[in-house]
Structures are given as structure tokens and as C-alpha cells.
Amino acid sequence: xxxxxxxxxxxxxISSKDAVVVLSPPPANPDAPARIERHxxxxxxxxxxxxxxIEGHLPPGTRINEGQIGAQLGVSRTPLREAIKYLASEGxxxxxxxxxxxxxxxxxxxxxxxxxxxxxxxQFAGARACQIATNQDIGAIRDLHDQMIACxxxxxxxxxxxxxQAIHSGIVALADNAALSxxxxxxxxxxxxxxxxxxxxxxxxxxxxxxxxxxxxxxxSRDADRLSAILGQHLTLAWERVKDGLSP
Amino acid sequence: xxxxxxxxxxxxxISSKDAVVVLSPPPANPDAPARIERHxxxxxxxxxxxxxxIEGHLPPGTRINEGQIGAQLGVSRTPLREAIKYLASEGxxxxxxxxxxxxxxxxxxxxxxxxxxxxxxxQFAGARACQIATNQDIGAIRDLHDQMIACxxxxxxxxxxxxxQAIHSGIVALADNAALSxxxxxxxxxxxxxxxxxxxxxxxxxxxxxxxxxxxxxxxSRDADRLSAILGQHLTLAWERVKDGLSP
DNA sequence: TGCAAGAATACTGTATGCAGCATTTAGCGC
DNA sequence: GCGCTAAATGCTGCATACAGTATTCTTGCA
Numbered sequence: 001x002x003x004x005x006x007x008x009x010x011x012x013x014i015s016s017k018d019a020v021v022v023l024s025p026p027p028a029n030p031d032a033p034a035r036i037e038r039h040x041x042x043x044x045x046x047x048x049x050x051x052x053x054i055e056g057h058l059p060p061g062t063r064i065n066e067g068q069i070g071a072q073l074g075v076s077r078t079p080l081r082e083a084i085k086y087l088a089s090e091g092x093x094x095x096x097x098x099x100x101x102x103x104x105x106x107x108x109x110x111x112x113x114x115x116x117x118x119x120x121x122x123q124f125a126g127a128r129a130c131q132i133a134t135n136q137d138i139g140a141i142r143d144l145h146d147q148m149i150a151c152x153x154x155x156x157x158x159x160x161x162x163x164x165q166a167i168h169s170g171i172v173a174l175a176d177n178a179a180l181s182x183x184x185x186x187x188x189x190x191x192x193x194x195x196x197x198x199x200x201x202x203x204x205x206x207x208x209x210x211x212x213x214x215x216x217x218x219x220x221s222r223d224a225d226r227l228s229a230i231l232g233q234h235l236t237l238a239w240e241r242v243k244d245g246l247s248p
Numbered sequence: 249x250x251x252x253x254x255x256x257x258x259x260x261x262i263s264s265k266d267a268v269v270v271l272s273p274p275p276a277n278p279d280a281p282a283r284i285e286r287h288x289x290x291x292x293x294x295x296x297x298x299x300x301x302i303e304g305h306l307p308p309g310t311r312i313n314e315g316q317i318g319a320q321l322g323v324s325r326t327p328l329r330e331a332i333k334y335l336a337s338e339g340x341x342x343x344x345x346x347x348x349x350x351x352x353x354x355x356x357x358x359x360x361x362x363x364x365x366x367x368x369x370x371q372f373a374g375a376r377a378c379q380i381a382t383n384q385d386i387g388a389i390r391d392l393h394d395q396m397i398a399c400x401x402x403x404x405x406x407x408x409x410x411x412x413q414a415i416h417s418g419i420v421a422l423a424d425n426a427a428l429s430x431x432x433x434x435x436x437x438x439x440x441x442x443x444x445x446x447x448x449x450x451x452x453x454x455x456x457x458x459x460x461x462x463x464x465x466x467x468x469s470r471d472a473d474r475l476s477a478i479l480g481q482h483l484t485l486a487w488e489r490v491k492d493g494l495s496p
Numbered sequence: 497t498g499c500a501a502g503a504a505t506a507c508t509g510t511a512t513g514c515a516g517c518a519t520t521t522a523g524c525g526c
Numbered sequence: 527g528c529g530c531t532a533a534a535t536g537c538t539g540c541a542t543a544c545a546g547t548a549t550t551c552t553t554g555c556a
Binding site for chain 3: 079098
């Protein structure tokens with residue numbers, strides 16, 4: 001019970017003494033067979049359910065019927081229930097004793113709260129990123145940004161939206177702080193459902209793009225204060241965009 | 249499937265039209281029977297497991313044996329597995345395909361990361377608290393503080409520790425932002441296991457107490473900048489306290 | 497003795513069954 | 527027709543069973 005875990009866990013994992021060394025998992029050999037996909041039904045169900053909630057297929061307030069959803073996904077209730085518990089901890093559903101799970105409903109106040117948390121986290125991340133990010137890291141963000149601009153000009157909202165998220169997560173990732181990325185993505189996930197609705201008009205969209213432009217510029221010049229300001233402003237706009245059409 | 253949830257959920261809940269009104273749950277009648285404790289094995293197992301991890305009964309790296317723990321807690325594997333999934337989402341355990349759950353191990357970097365997130369969140373919360381907290385709210389924190397001082401003088405470390413946490417959570421709660429409290433308590437929980445170890449010597453302890461004193465003073469005078477500074481300093485000390493005796 | 501291959505064991509992942517609670521429907525008195 | 531009570535239905539919570547995979551043990555060989 002103490003000496004567990006010292007044997008090879010996966011083919012590419014070797015343990016020496018008590019430290020577990022992880023070799024670069026796939027030999028980076030492009031023609032080698034793709035890594036064995038360790039099928040995890042759990043992950044699959046969690047992603048699926050999360051998407052169903054975010055995309056509005058399971059609207060807020062909906063009671064999740066285990067039998068029905070299970071049949072729909074072609075899995076039994078056991079792994080489904082486990083996935084539901086996982087999402088409950090993520091804050092996407094509420095657990096009501098004897099009555100199962102209900103998709104969480106967010107009012108305007110809660111959404112504003114979440115946006116302010118995101119703002120706080122991103123501002124901290126941005127400041128840290130200005131200090132420690134490599135030029136290469138920043139270049140990667142710039143790439144995403146350029147792609148996003150292309151989507152904007154092409155009018156591809158869905159792809160734009162995804163790249164937008166990727167940029168924000170990317171900036172947070174630049175801070176090289178796993179806990180920060182964790183909580184950021186958690187709140188971001190809860191908000192996704194809301195953002196999915198908020199489709200601003202052309203002028204607001206243009207504003208958002210302009211802000212992103214400046215965001216990248218501030219990052220490239222490693223101007224932490226300017227980046228912080230623009231991130232703050234950007235999230236205020238995000239709030240403006242979604243605040244109508246929310247319950248009290 | 250649309251019209252769910254409009255009937256009374258609990259005796260004290262009444263629905264009118266489509267809005268659910270929640271009456272003050274217990275009639276605040278001191279001699280009335282205590283509120284029915286909706287038994288939830290799930291919650292019980294989650295709390296129990298969490299405590300076992302935090303208190304070091306399940307050390308980092310331990311593989312969780314469902315059969316064994318289940319027998320120990322006197323429950324079958326099904327609800328236990330659900331609880332484990334919940335904790336996995338909370339970040340206390342890792343899920344390894346086909347090999348179950350392993351208590352997460354945090355290195356020094358990860359702990360520092362978490363502390364910096366906590367710092368960011370608490371500073372934001374503190375600033376907000378200075379703006380919106382009522383004198384009564386602040387008085388409640390002051391009460392906790394006074395109790396804590398008493399524990400300090402009595403040398404009651406465990407109780408001191410708990411009140412310390414309560415004060416920090418309390419300040420965050422003053423910001424009246426549910427999402428903020430959520431993520432704060434989540435990171436705080438992950439850290440608890442670490443803090444549980446860090447037993448500083450008398451001089452550092454005295455420092456911490458002095459900082460708390462100033463923290464309360466800043467809060468009472470609603471001096472956001474000073475509160476922010478002292479919170480930052482306090483968490484730096486927390487880091488100093490635990491940083492030795494951590495894996496790389 | 498040390499190593500390797502295969503059998504045996506242990507544990508996880510999933511499905512299914514059953515008891516109990518919640519909700520709906522049906523029946524009954526007014 | 528309306529409200530109340532009770533049966534019936536549906537669903538959740540939990541336990542158990544079984545299949546598949548990881549881990550350990552055993553045996554054979556050098």
C-alpha cells in the first residue's frame with residue numbers, strides 16, 4: 001500500500017527509484033502509428049454532456065433524466081451518473097437529493113460575477129505573461145489573432161468565437177500557472193453557455209476586434225498596464241453584449 | 249419536458265406560475281423540530297474522502313482502492329466512485345484510465361501557483377469588500393478575528409487554523425460574488441492539505457497574527473489599498489512557511 | 497541467482513436489478 | 527366542476543454481478 005506505483009504504468013513510462021519519469025510519450029515519429037487512444041468513456045460522456053449544456057440542447061432548469069440521456073448516448077446509467085457528478089463539481093449542474101441533476105440557471109448577477117472573476121484572472125495572467133512569455137509564445141498568440149481576424153473578415157462567427165476563446169485561454173496559459181488556467185477555464189466554461197447566445201451587432205463586433213488588436217499590441221510590447229486596461233475594457237464590453245436577455 | 253419543475257419541490261417551496269418562490273426555509277421557530285436533514289450519501293462520502301485526503305490519511309500518490317475504501321466507509325463502490333469523480337473535478341485526485349484514481353501530488357511550483365491565484369482573488373475580493381460590505385458584515389469578521397486571537401493566545405493551533413481559513417473565506421464572501429467564492433474555496437481546498445503541514449515557529453506565527461490585525465484594521469477603515477497590500481504580504485508569508493518540505 | 501513467460505489474482509469499468517422516494521393519475525366525496 | 531386522497535407509474539439511489547484489463551505470483555530456464 002505504500003510501495004504502489006513503482007512499476008511501469010504505460011509502455012512509455014519508466015520509474016527509477018521512486019521518481020516516475022515520463023518519456024516524451026509519442027516518439028514524435030510522424031509515420032509511427034498514432035498514439036493508442038486510451039478510450040475513456042468517462043471523458044467522452046463528460047464532454048458530450050458539457051457540450052449539450054453549452055449549446056443549449058439541455059436548457060437551464062432542465063432536469064436530467066438518466067434513463068433517457070443514457071439511452072440517447074448509448075451508455076448505461078452508471079458511467080452517465082459518474083459524469084453528471086463530475087459536471088456538478090464543475091458547476092454546470094445542481095444535484096438535488098432524490099431528484100437527480102438539474103442544469104444550472106444563471107441570473108444576470110451571477111453572470112456579471114463570473115465576468116468579473118474572469119477579468120481579475122486575465123489581468124493577473126496578462127501582467128505575468130508580459131514578464132515571462134517568450135517571443136515565440138507571443139508569436140503563437142499573434143497567429144491565433146491573425147486567424148481570428150481572417151474569420152472576422154470572412155464573417156465566420158463560429159470559428160471567430162472559438163479562436164477568441166483560444167486567445168484568451170492562451171494568454172492565461174502564458175502566465176505558466178496551472179491553477180490559474182484551471183480556475184479560468186472553469187469559469188469560462190460556465191460562461192460559454194451565455195456567450196453562445198450573445199451575438200452582438202456589427203459595430204460592437206468591430207469594437208471587440210479593435211480591442212483584440214490592441215491587446216496583441218500591448219502583449220507584444222510587453223506593456224502590462226496597457227494590457228490590463230484593455231483586458232478590463234474588453235470584458236466590460238462582453239458584459240454589455242450579453243446583459244440584456246438574462247433573467248433578473 | 250418543458251413544463252418540469254413547476255410543482256412543489258419541498259414542503260416550503262411554492263411555485264406560482266413559472267417562478268419558484270422559496271419561503272424562508274425553517275419558520276425560524278426555535279422549538280420547531282430541526283429541518284429535515286435530506287440524507288445525501290453522496291455529500292457524506294465526498295466530505296469524508298476530502299477530509300481523508302486533506303488530513304493526510306490518503307497521502308499524495310496513493311492509489312485509491314475502491315473495494316477497500318468502500319468497505320472502510322461501509323458503502324458500495326457505486327456511490328463511492330461517484331464521489332471520486334466529484335473530487336477529480338475538484339482537482340484533489342487524478343483519474344487514470346483503467347487504473348482508477350490517484351491522490352494528486354503537488355510540487356513546490358504548483359503550490360506557489362495556487363498561492364498566487366489565492367492572492368489575486370483575495371485582493372480583488374478585499375477591494376470589493378471595502379466598497380460594499382456593511383459594518384455588520386465587517387463586525388462579523390472582526391468577531392472571528394477576536395476568537396482567533398484568543399486561540400492564538402491559548403496556543404490552540406487547530407482552532408486557530410480553522411478560524412484563519414474562515415476569516416479569509418469570510419473576506420471573500422464579503423465581495424458578494426458567488427463565482428469568486430467558488431473558485432477561491434476550490435483552490436483553498438487544494439491548498440489545505442499543504443497548509444496542514446506547515447507549522448511555523450512562534451516568531452512567524454506572531455507575524456501572521458500581526459498581519460491579521462492590520463488586515464482587520466484596513467477592512468474596518470475600508471482602506472482598499474492597504475488591505476490589498478497586507479493580503480499580498482500575508483500570502484507571501486504563507487508561501488515562506490510551507491515552501492520548504494515540498495517536492496521540487 | 498536472475499530473468500522471462502504465462503497463469504493466477506486483484507481491481508476497475510460497465511451493466512443490471514431492486515428498493516424507496518417523487519410525481520402523476522385515477523377515484524371519490526362534496 | 528373542484529379539491530382531496532390513494533393507487534400507479536416513473537425515476538433516482540444504491541448494491542451487486544460480470545467482463546476486461548492491470549498487476550502479481552509462479553514456474554521454467556539459463
